[in-house]
Amino acid sequence: MKLVGEKGVQRILMITALSAISSLLLIALFIFSEGLPFIFKYGAGNFLLANEWDPNTGHFGIFPMIMSSVWVTLGAMVVGAPLGIAGAIFLSEYASPIIMKIVKPTIELLAAIPSVVYGFIGVMVLAPVIRNNLGGPGLSLLAGCIILGIMILPTVISISIDSILAVPRSYREGSLALGATTWQTTHMVTIKAARSGIVASIILGLGRAIGETMAVIMVAGNSVNIPNSALDSVRTLTANIALEMSYATGMHREALFATGVILFIIIMILNSIASVAIRNRNAKK
Amino acid sequence: MNIKFKIENLSVYFGKEQFLNSVNLEVEANKILGIIGPSGSGKSTLLGALNRMNELEPYCRTEGTILMDGVDINSSTYNVINLRKKVGIVFAMPVPLPMSIYENVVYGVRLSGVNDKKRLDELVEKSLSEAFLWNEVKDRLNLSGLRISGGQQQRLCLARVLAMEPEAILLDEPSSGLDPISTSKIEDALNQLKEKYTIVLVTNNTKQAARISDNTAYFLLGDMIEVGSTKQIFTAPLKKETDDYITGRFG
Numbered sequence: 001m002k003l004v005g006e007k008g009v010q011r012i013l014m015i016t017a018l019s020a021i022s023s024l025l026l027i028a029l030f031i032f033s034e035g036l037p038f039i040f041k042y043g044a045g046n047f048l049l050a051n052e053w054d055p056n057t058g059h060f061g062i063f064p065m066i067m068s069s070v071w072v073t074l075g076a077m078v079v080g081a082p083l084g085i086a087g088a089i090f091l092s093e094y095a096s097p098i099i100m101k102i103v104k105p106t107i108e109l110l111a112a113i114p115s116v117v118y119g120f121i122g123v124m125v126l127a128p129v130i131r132n133n134l135g136g137p138g139l140s141l142l143a144g145c146i147i148l149g150i151m152i153l154p155t156v157i158s159i160s161i162d163s164i165l166a167v168p169r170s171y172r173e174g175s176l177a178l179g180a181t182t183w184q185t186t187h188m189v190t191i192k193a194a195r196s197g198i199v200a201s202i203i204l205g206l207g208r209a210i211g212e213t214m215a216v217i218m219v220a221g222n223s224v225n226i227p228n229s230a231l232d233s234v235r236t237l238t239a240n241i242a243l244e245m246s247y248a249t250g251m252h253r254e255a256l257f258a259t260g261v262i263l264f265i266i267i268m269i270l271n272s273i274a275s276v277a278i279r280n281r282n283a284k285k
Numbered sequence: 286m287n288i289k290f291k292i293e294n295l296s297v298y299f300g301k302e303q304f305l306n307s308v309n310l311e312v313e314a315n316k317i318l319g320i321i322g323p324s325g326s327g328k329s330t331l332l333g334a335l336n337r338m339n340e341l342e343p344y345c346r347t348e349g350t351i352l353m354d355g356v357d358i359n360s361s362t363y364n365v366i367n368l369r370k371k372v373g374i375v376f377a378m379p380v381p382l383p384m385s386i387y388e389n390v391v392y393g394v395r396l397s398g399v400n401d402k403k404r405l406d407e408l409v410e411k412s413l414s415e416a417f418l419w420n421e422v423k424d425r426l427n428l429s430g431l432r433i434s435g436g437q438q439q440r441l442c443l444a445r446v447l448a449m450e451p452e453a454i455l456l457d458e459p460s461s462g463l464d465p466i467s468t469s470k471i472e473d474a475l476n477q478l479k480e481k482y483t484i485v486l487v488t489n490n491t492k493q494a495a496r497i498s499d500n501t502a503y504f505l506l507g508d509m510i511e512v513g514s515t516k517q518i519f520t521a522p523l524k525k526e527t528d529d530y531i532t533g534r535f536g
Contacts, residue, residue, distance in 0.1 A: 096343070170380035174442070177338055178393030178449060179370035188392075193383050 031264055035257035042251075047258060053224045055244070055252040062259055064226045068234035069210055069266075071227055072144045072220065076209040079149025081202050084156030088198075091157070092164040093186050104161060111154035119218030122147040127219060136231030139221035144234065147215050152205035159204060163197020164190060200277040207270040211263065213238040237263050289314040289453060289483040290335065295349035295359075297330050299342060304330040306507040307349070312453075317475060317484040319498025319515065321491050323530070326504040328487040332455040335485065336372040337365050353452075370397065373446030377458040379439035381430030386413075386422050389430040389441055393449045408448045415478060416444035417470045436467025443474065453483040461489060472497050491531050495519050503527045 004012070039047055042060060050061025087107070091100050122143055131138030167190050175185040191198070213236075221233025222243060235243075241256050241263075248256050290312035297305040305327045312318050320328045333339035334347055337358070351359045358368050370393065381389045390409045391399075399405065409426065413419035418440040422433065430441055439459055446454055456475070460468035475484055475497055488494050494501050495515060502512035503526070511524045522528045 168380065170376070170378060171382055173338065173341065173376065174380055174382055174445075175392070176341065177336065177369055177374045177376075178396070178445065179366050179368075180393070180396050181366060184396055188396075189382055 031257055031260045035261035038254035038258045060255040064224050065235055065237045065240050067226045069236040071141055072236055073206055073210045075145025076148035076152055077206060079145055080152040080156055080205055084153050085160055085198060088157045088160035088164060089186060092161050107157050108154050115212060115215040118147050118151055119215035122219035134231055137221055137233050139219055139233055140231045141227045141234045142230040144216050144220035147219050148209045148212055152208050155205045155208055156201045159201035160198045163194040167193040196277045196280045200274040203270050203274040207267050211267055213242050217242060287314040291352040293350045295334060297334055298346040300344045304507055308509045310502060310509055310512060312483060312485060314483045315479055316499040317479050317486055317497055319494030319501040320487045320504060321494050321501060322504035327507040328504050329457050332457050332487055335455055336369050336374055370449055371452045373449055373451040374455040375442050375446060375459050377461050379435060379442050381438050381441050383431060385427045386430050387426040390445050390448045392445060412444040412448040415447050416440040417474045418444055436463045439463060456486045458487055458489055
């Protein structure tokens with residue numbers, strides 16, 4: 001006699017799958033129910049576009065944090081995307097299969113390093129180097145960009161490699177047989193065919209960068225201002241929530257939830273773009 | 286008799302396995318050489334040696350000499366990129382590049398540095414006409430090469446080789462996946478093309494070799510068993526193995 005029938009297995013698996021989705025829904029519901037009323041009460045314009053963030057006097061403008069998040073994320077992309085894509089091209093098109101077998105898992109291991117460790121290295125190594133060579137406090141936008149740029153490498157590299165390897169071998173052979181060099185084949189055929197996957201890898205990297213908290217708190221300096229230079233100390237949206245959550249009450253607490261709403265929306269948009277890009281890749285033969 | 290390729294003691298290994306055993310073969314210029322033989326006989330490996338596509342496989346080793354117009358193209362000092370521009374190949378599976386029909390045809394030419402629009406337009410029309418495809422696609426040259434039928438794709442692959450104005454064309458079972466009408470179009474094209482090019486045609490279809498090749502070589506398990514005029518091979522083969530294969534008594 002079977003302990004659980006076919007139907008039973010199906011039901012158990014469905015409940016498991018639903019629990020993952022429902023926790024996402026619950027989180028979304030919770031954040032929105034806590035944060036949205038504040039946005040309506042305080043005014044979306046005042047909240048998003050005002051420069052002053054001073055909970056003690058009731059000023060809750062998150063524009064500096066939005067700009068800091070945007071700059072840190074774009075900077076991380078400038079650091080991480082070229083490195084990641086170049087690395088993916090090297091590993092998939094030039095390196096021998098043995099090197100690929102060793103290096104790719106190693107890069108993916110980078111993703112397993114806790115972000116606090118990245119932050120620690122940023123504080124101990126990177127910040128002094130910046131302070132001594134470029135000036136400023138060291139803990140800065142630039143430090144955040146570099147650390148985040150490294151942190152998104154595993155995402156960018158491994159998704160890019162997957163999409164480059166998904167390009168049919170016959171495309172490469174057709175190109176090489178016409179007298180193209182490996183590099184000509186790579187940039188005229190392979191990269192073009194893998195383009196949407198590479199774009200998706202960058203967007204997912206962006207999502208990772210904008211959502212990263214611990215490492216950014218440690219290296220970016222956390223003062224609330226719109227950065228004028230890469231050496232300024234900045235505070236991102238995520239850092240703002242994490243730094244003030246423990247003691248916030250009332251309006252202040254609601255403002256932090258509202259910050260979470262904004263982050264949530266940004267990341268949902270980025271992920272949707274990425275999944276559309278990936279779907280395009282699969283739809284195109 | 287004008288010899289295009291003179292292959293001497295050609296052996297090809299992939300890893301430890303030997304795919305061609307000291308093959309000697311001459312390919313006449315402006316003729317179609319048909320290569321027949323059961324699968325695993327080294328036919329495709331021979332083509333892969335002629336434009337050195339074999340080298341893309343790791344652990345491939347090629348010994349012997351292949352003289353093209355008297356120059357050893359198998360020598361490590363011979364520029365393989367130039368070789369592939371001179372010796373084009375059409376694969377069994379037609380795979381256009383993921384770009385428009387027009388761009389597929391001019392792909393190789395562009396890489397060689399030709400960018401003059403008028404010259405490219407001429408080349409596209411000429412190559413597609415020679416491949417018997419022009420009339421079918423002339424109004425939709427911007428359509429993706431992946432959107433036309435399999436038979437058309439194969440002729441597109443032939444056209445992109447022709448656009449390079451090569452010296453020799455290798456075809457690896459070009460009609461294995463095609464319907465009879467597409468096949469006959471390819472064969473018509475080849476019959477005209479041999480005026481200008483040297484053609485080596487690998488085929489699993491002995492009737493195709495009998496129809497269009499001037500000379501035929503029979504390969505078995507990496508050995509070149511016999512080569513001769515197509516008429517002689519199909520009517521009075523010297524070797525028993527050849528006779529067995531063409532009469533269908535093989536295996």
